[in-house]
Amino acid sequence: MLRKKWLLLVVTLLFVLSVFLTSCGKTETQTPQQSQEQKTTPTASVKDSDNWTKAKDPSKIPEASKSRTDTLIIGLHEPAGVFNPLFYETAYDAYVLSAIFDGLIEVDLDGTYIPSLAKSWDINKENNTVTFHLRDDVKFSDGTPLTAKDVEFSYYVVADPTYDGPYDISTAGIKGFKEYHDGNADKIEGIKVIDDHTIQIALEKVLGTSLADLRITVIPQHYYGKNFAKGKLEGVKSLEQQPLGSGPYVFEKFVPGQEVRLVANEKYWKGAPKIKNLIFKTTTDATAVQMLQTGETDYETTNIAAKKDNVELLESLGFVDYALLPTNGYGYIAFNFYQPKFQDVRVRKALTYGLNRKAVVDAVYQGLAEVRDVPQSKVSWAYPDEKDIIHYDYNPEKAKQLLDEAGWKLGSDGYRYKDGQKFTIHFLASSPNVVNDALIPVAVENYKQLGIEFIAEPMEFNLILKKIKENKNDWDMYFMAWGLSAEPDPYNIFATNGSQNRTGYSNPKVDELLVKGREELDMNKRKEIYHELYKVLNDDLPYIFMYQRNDLNAKSCRVVGFQISSFRDFTSSLYQAEILQY
């Protein structure tokens, strides 16, 4: 009796399952019929940059998106809705803001600075001044002309003692900044408006990095500055939901957690945008590819991880263009230089040669990230010639030899000892973290082969930061990543007194080159200095450099005109992008 029932059950279940499976299978074979009746391909006036891998079959563009003839929908991780370029808290708000506002200067595809609101600038080494000459044809979207007063106002906002946004203008060394920020001065001595379209900034000392430090997004004084006085930013902050700028698009509506709607600024100084409506739609990594597939979005950025699976999936859709851009940043394993064992460069080299970095990186990024041997992006102008640097390819024999030379001798238990001390590595493993998941088993195995005990302690990221800062003795190594920008100066990280030098690294030669690189104004000479610096770092190994990964941008081939690179994201192309009517 009972057995009969079970049989029935199993049969029913199988039936249900088979219905499921066949219905899934059917749908995947439905697509290819439509592609025959191709008409002439529409063409665009501005082409995409060459780093896009182009779609093979535009006929597969989903109908849902074709009907959207004057609206571009960009999928983005959720914007928080702080729409003020001097106060935003998340990178996603920053994307939205770069469509509404303009900066004083822009970064070009190759990472160099090019004019934007400032049509040119003079850097005077004798007087230590930077003078910006503004364009005279720029208007905010309400019709008011943009002048040097607006630039001055923007600097005053970020220099305010109560300012708590993302800018840190203190690093620029503007004359009179300290007196204003920490003292009683009611003006910043170094900021001078010469005329409507010229502003001069006097610095304590002009540096090669000054231009990067003085970069700012300009907000209109007549709109934000109504009740502004030193220490009173409430007026500026109160307008976070109604941004007004000079950028290609004008803010229209924000639906929290769902979308931000913008319309074209017909008076934009680079020319009116070709696409009338722009919507930033909240998407998540779980469904970003499907959003493109069904035509609910036209462009996806930040939400699709650069993995082989995702790239293959995008290619299979046929109508999707994608670009893999080297990420501005690198992963590294830090050494604790307060521990005597890491003071010996032979030990650091042994630990680098002795770790199969490629195996780790390939496991995580499926071949879409490259092992690096210097702390700089491959596409930066500061990146040294590959021939000049040491490539620490996996070589356990060399590692063992280096450890022997350094005096770490194998004991009878298979581990290395020096002065009676066993070679043990306490690794702070931030968790959850995909790289650590792959790194730890490989490191345990590789280092055991060298005679080193590798002990990983998983903990939360915030706890690691706290531990590194407060206790210099009970850890040896940790894995983290640094972000990079167009300005390559790594002073904060590698200088002996650098503000983000958390590991106690100190090298007089590095310090000297860092100062030289900062103080040099000539781009070609800076290039030489940084090539030299990275050669030294490559040989001295303040970290085990791990990898540089990629960022994936993907779009429907019906939108074109995106000139992007690692340094210049899609927002810079919005004004020239257009929708091809298939």
Add this chain to the structure above:
Amino acid sequence: MTQFIIRRLLQSIPTLIGASIVIFLIFALAPGDYVTRQLENPKMTEERAAQLRALYGLDKPLPERYVSWATGLLKGDLGDSLMFRKPVVQVINDFIWNSFILGVAIMFFEWLIASIVGIYSAIRQYSVFDTIATLLVFILYSLPSFFLGLVMLKIFAVDHRWFPLGGMITTGSNYTGWAYIVDVAKHMVLPVATLTLISVGGLSRYFRANMLEVIKQDYIRTARAKGLKERTVIFKHALRNALLPLITLFTLELPSLFAGAMITERIYNWPGIGKVVLEAIYVRDYPLFLGYTMLITVLTILANILADVLYGVADPRVRLK
């Protein structure tokens, strides 16, 4: 009765104070704060970090921080969210109602389906229906929501484009009135179905167990012996008594209507409070997280009182004193 409610409300005051201290401490003592996160930026300096901490009030000693937060709480001021840069009340208001409508729909279908399945399984115990229902319900019950959510999306939003892929409204739409309701309803189908399927399992077991227990009682046998119709026996005599313990269960589920579903909201891109709070925990936006947790605490205490009151109303054997 009124006296009972007033007494219970007064008794909940120390509970609330205790809860607020515990919640505050758990969050304040967790390593890292809102500024720690920004140390990931290589350009950050110690001085700037200290300035920011001072501006956010994170540099003050814990008791002082608690007192200023708690006094704000008494005045109904939950402070400003650091991530959203606006009052916590406003942030919660922006998102919580989206979670609420999702929660109400799920609760409705969950109780409807669970009661039908549970009752029918009970009166036909060990029948084919009972066995299959039990099995199915357990399979669904054991599925993780992200898995079922993604499968549903694949089938109903990607392969067959019957339902939208996520979100709450059609992108760029300006619907009002009835059209708006229809649009939102369309977007609700998949998340509601996912969460209902998953949660129906547990509840239908409650219904089944309660019914089975009641059906075995003497008064049911008496009712049958009197020659009453089976329908009357089941729905009038058995069901009413079986529902009693479920009143408590139902009332205690009410606060969860406002709590949001973190994982499901993320998968379906639903602009609910659960997703926002999860983000707040990651970036250590403590005013937002504390405000939300306190709200849920208050609702839970209220629901407890309500459960006791309702039980007293429904069951004359229970006297509230």
